[in-house]
Amino acid sequence: MSENHRDRIYRNPEQPPAEFVFDRRVAQVFPDMIQRSVPGYATVINMLGVLAGEYVQPDSVVYDLGCSLGACALALAGSITAPKCRIVAVDNSPDMIEQAQQQPQLQQLATPIEWIHADIREIPIANASMVILNFTLQFVPPAARLELLRSIHQGLRPGGLLLLSEKISFEDPQQERLQIDMHHAFKRANGYNELEISRKRSALEKVLIPETLEQHCTRLADAGFSRTDLWFQCFNFVSLVARP
Numbered sequence: 001m002s003e004n005h006r007d008r009i010y011r012n013p014e015q016p017p018a019e020f021v022f023d024r025r026v027a028q029v030f031p032d033m034i035q036r037s038v039p040g041y042a043t044v045i046n047m048l049g050v051l052a053g054e055y056v057q058p059d060s061v062v063y064d065l066g067c068s069l070g071a072c073a074l075a076l077a078g079s080i081t082a083p084k085c086r087i088v089a090v091d092n093s094p095d096m097i098e099q100a101q102q103q104p105q106l107q108q109l110a111t112p113i114e115w116i117h118a119d120i121r122e123i124p125i126a127n128a129s130m131v132i133l134n135f136t137l138q139f140v141p142p143a144a145r146l147e148l149l150r151s152i153h154q155g156l157r158p159g160g161l162l163l164l165s166e167k168i169s170f171e172d173p174q175q176e177r178l179q180i181d182m183h184h185a186f187k188r189a190n191g192y193n194e195l196e197i198s199r200k201r202s203a204l205e206k207v208l209i210p211e212t213l214e215q216h217c218t219r220l221a222d223a224g225f226s227r228t229d230l231w232f233q234c235f236n237f238v239s240l241v242a243r244p
């Protein structure tokens with residue numbers, strides 16, 4: 001990894017914005033940042049192919065909502081075997097969408113990716129067999145989350161799947177403390193220092209709003225999903241699959 005792509009945003013003396021934003025500086029170091037900050041991220045991405053093999057239907061659309069540089073879209077494009085599918089990858093950060101489209105891996109994909117710069121709340125979901133919200137819903141204002149999930153539910157075909165990965169909180173303070181401590185230890189082990197960890201935490205405070213697993217499951221049911229299963233957890237990071 002070149003030094004230009006190493007996440008030093010909260011180590012540099014030059015001050016980043018007080019509130020975390022997905023700007024050019026973040027887009028440039030994003031793969032390094034997310035790998036070193038989100039426990040289990042690589043596992044979730046690697047397992048997408050298995051889910052795609054089971055759930056992506058011929059002649060359907062797969063949505064990667066809050067795609068960043070399109071790690072999910074790219075993993076899916078390499079593993080979808082169903083014919084006549086397309087992938088729609090959406091992000092409201094112009095820097096993310098711009099850099100996503102410059103990646104060399106985009107040549108010769110079996111399933112094409114359409115990149116859209118937009119708010120995921122404005123995107124109509126239709127004819128979907130798989131929808132991915134990989135660590136994105138946590139950045140959507142809580143009051144807007146139910147409506148977004150309803151629109152995903154109504155756009156999913158029978159037999160389709162929503163994959164929802166999130167950082168979660170815990171009602172029990174001891175459990176919450178334990179999981180936060182484990183997450184911070186994970187970040188330290190990945191080379192972040194105490195100052196970087198605490199500065200990033202403050203910057204994310206009003207931007208990334210985690211909820212409990214129960215809140216997520218209840219809201220998914222309210223949005224119309226018939227069942228939700230937890231398939232992955234590492235500390236306070238989980239991934240769920242919800243069926244329409």
Ligand code: GEK
Pocket residue numbers: 022034065066067068069070071072090091092093096118119120121133134135136139140
């Ligand atoms: C991955 N899924 O690599 N509309 C569109 N995009 C949004 C919105 C919104 N309302 N809110 C946030 N975003 C990716 C990782 S990162 C997670 C997702 C993280 C976008 C935001 O611009 C950013 O690119 C992404 O959601 C969240 O699997 O950084 O922890």
